[in-house]
Amino acid sequence: MRAFISILSVLLCLQLNSFAQYPAPALIPQPVEMKTGKATDNFTIANQRTQVFISDSSLRPSAEFFINFVKKHYFLELTLTTLADANRKNVINLIQESPASMALAKTPDNPERYKLDVLNVAVTIRSPSPAGVFYGIQTLIQLLPPSAKPLPLQAKAVSITDYPRFAYRGMHLDVSRHFFNVDFVKKYIDYLAMHKLNYFHWHLTDDHGWRIEIKKYPRLTTVGAWRDGSIIGLYPGKGNDGIRHGGYYTQAEVKEVIKYAADRYITIIPEIEMPGHSMAVLAAYPELSTTPKLPKKVAETWGIFNKFNNVLLPSEQTFNFMEDVLTEVMALFPSPYIHIGGDECSKIWWKQSAFSQQLIKEKGLKDENGLQSYFIHRIEKFVNSKGKTIIGWDEILDGGLAPNAIVMSWRGEKGGIAAAKQKHKVIMTPENFMYFNHSQFLKEDSLTASRYVPLANVYNYEPVPAILTSAEAKYIWGAQGNLWTEYITNPANVEYMLFPRLDALSEVLWSPKSKRSFPDFQKRLKQQLRRYDFMGIRYSKKYAL
Numbered sequence: 017m018r019a020f021i022s023i024l025s026v027l028l029c030l031q032l033n034s035f036a037q038y039p040a041p042a043l044i045p046q047p048v049e050m051k052t053g054k055a056t057d058n059f060t061i062a063n064q065r066t067q068v069f070i071s072d073s074s075l076r077p078s079a080e081f082f083i084n085f086v087k088k089h090y091f092l093e094l095t096l097t098t099l100a101d102a103n104r105k106n107v108i109n110l111i112q113e114s115p116a117s118m119a120l121a122k123t124p125d126n127p128e129r130y131k132l133d134v135l136n137v138a139v140t141i142r143s144p145s146p147a148g149v150f151y152g153i154q155t156l157i158q159l160l161p162p163s164a165k166p167l168p169l170q171a172k173a174v175s176i177t178d179y180p181r182f183a184y185r186g187m188h189l190d191v192s193r194h195f196f197n198v199d200f201v202k203k204y205i206d207y208l209a210m211h212k213l214n215y216f217h218w219h220l221t222d223d224h225g226w227r228i229e230i231k232k233y234p235r236l237t238t239v240g241a242w243r244d245g246s247i248i249g250l251y252p253g254k255g256n257d258g259i260r261h262g263g264y265y266t267q268a269e270v271k272e273v274i275k276y277a278a279d280r281y282i283t284i285i286p287e288i289e290m291p292g293h294s295m296a297v298l299a300a301y302p303e304l305s306t307t308p309k310l311p312k313k314v315a316e317t318w319g320i321f322n323k324f325n326n327v328l329l330p331s332e333q334t335f336n337f338m339e340d341v342l343t344e345v346m347a348l349f350p351s352p353y354i355h356i357g358g359d360e361c362s363k364i365w366w367k368q369s370a371f372s373q374q375l376i377k378e379k380g381l382k383d384e385n386g387l388q389s390y391f392i393h394r395i396e397k398f399v400n401s402k403g404k405t406i407i408g409w410d411e412i413l414d415g416g417l418a419p420n421a422i423v424m425s426w427r428g429e430k431g432g433i434a435a436a437k438q439k440h441k442v443i444m445t446p447e448n449f450m451y452f453n454h455s456q457f458l459k460e461d462s463l464t465a466s467r468y469v470p471l472a473n474v475y476n477y478e479p480v481p482a483i484l485t486s487a488e489a490k491y492i493w494g495a496q497g498n499l500w501t502e503y504i505t506n507p508a509n510v511e512y513m514l515f516p517r518l519d520a521l522s523e524v525l526w527s528p529k530s531k532r533s534f535p536d537f538q539k540r541l542k543q544q545l546r547r548y549d550f551m552g553i554r555y556s557k558k559y560a561l
């Protein structure tokens with residue numbers, strides 16, 4: 017009997033062992049290649065005994081990110097070491113190494129690639145770049161359980177080779193329609209970092225508020241950063257709430273946010289809107305409008321083609337002003353790209369302006385679209401003279417594209433396709449797929465912009481239009497999700513609109529096209545939502561039902 021029981025227990029053990037192979041961890045975005053190991057190979061993170069080794073000081077931000085994450089969420093203290101020791105156990109090795117090294121030789125030539133190996137003695141993340149190591153850290157975090165208990169804390173055993181599909185992986189936030197403070201902007205940047213995004217498009221100016229300190233023009237913030245009220249309900253709205261709303265970032269705060277993002281391998285692209293979406297500028301400096309004698313207010317009504325929303329007059333005074341503003345902006349932001357807006361500039365004002373009509377004649381321009389193109393060309397020339405490149409919304413195609421401009425295609429894909437055919441870089445952000453300010457559900461609990469952009473639309477979006485030849489398709493630099501905040505009034509609202517559409521976006525941008533599957537994503541999402549519960553992220557709970 018005893019012998020029988022022990023044979024039975026051996027058999028049972030063998031059986032359990034074969035089932036003990038972990039199911040594939042639920043990672044988002046799905047990596048290129050993943051092999052899962054045995055549970056006995058899981059790595060245990062131990063308070064104070066687990067060290068994080070960095071091969072190079074450039075990897076310190078990645079090590080610190082991980083150490084802080086584990087401390088904040090699991091209450092464990094890890095130590096950082098720069099001393100190499102091949103025999104060290106219980107270590108997380110972060111290694112920047114030559115692309116020709118043994119470990120990386122078989123990976124494709126992508127500067128952001130990484131290799132992650134989790135074994136019981138050590139975790140090793142290798143990449144030719146610090147950014148790649150950081151992405152490996154983000155994956156490692158997803159191998160940890162979405163709960164601080166039970167201890168010991170273990171990372172699942174895996175071997176992963178991974179790299180992004182697109183070089184531009186962006187997310188935008190409009191801080192003009194509603195202002196979000198530095199602490200929340202940093203949190204937002206962390207959300208992008210978690211999803212291996214690498215560009216944050218910071219929409220800093222619009223009709224409804226100017227949000228960045230410009231030393232030469234203080235009225236931009238003393239006047240332009242504040243509005244006296246906002247319409248109530250969906251545009252055109254029912255009345256005005258009469259509540260003063262505003263705020264802005266000082267240049268010191270902007271620098272702090274830029275550094276915070278850089279430590280997460282995120283480039284911040286500032287957007288300074290022109291020649292439309294300029295009511296906050298014109299409230300402060302009405303002389304830059306087509307009706308300089310008429311007083312103006314920071315806009316309180318959403319929408320742009322109305323009788324109040326004047327635009328910049330294309331005068332020398334305006335160009336000098338915008339060049340001064342851009343000079344301060346470019347000195348602050350290391351980004352090689354500056355977004356200059358260019359969208360939805362109502363032409364009624366230039367039609368009625370004698371100065372603008374005279375300029376059209378003088379410069380031999382065809383019409384007001386030609387004038388918009390002239391405006392953007394001049395600004396581009398200035399930005400280029402400082403060694404930077406402009407990005408503009410697809411209206412910058414109207415009247416002729418500026419020679420070096422990158423196009424952000426939002427009115428569908430038409431503009432992006434046209435730009436790619438003209439050999440210009442393109443960022444795809446079509447409204448019906450990439451605008452997260454629209455509703456996620458047919459019936460929403462709170463007010464949103466009026467279209468319907470469910471999770472599946474975002475997930476199934478393909479940034480490279482089939483109509484492009486393979487040579488043209490190379491100009492599709494990537495895609496971006498946009499979050500306009502007319503109806504998004506606070507951080508909880510932002511998180512509700514962002515999650516989990518950000519997860520879907522990350523997979524569009526990072527994962528191989530051949531690996532994308534919405535049903536599979538939905539399964540993995542369940543685990544991700546548990547992680548959000550654990551991290552206190554206020555996603556749309558309807559997904560958890």
Ligand code: ACM
Binds near residue numbers: 359360
């Ligand atoms: C935009 O949505 N006006 C770019």
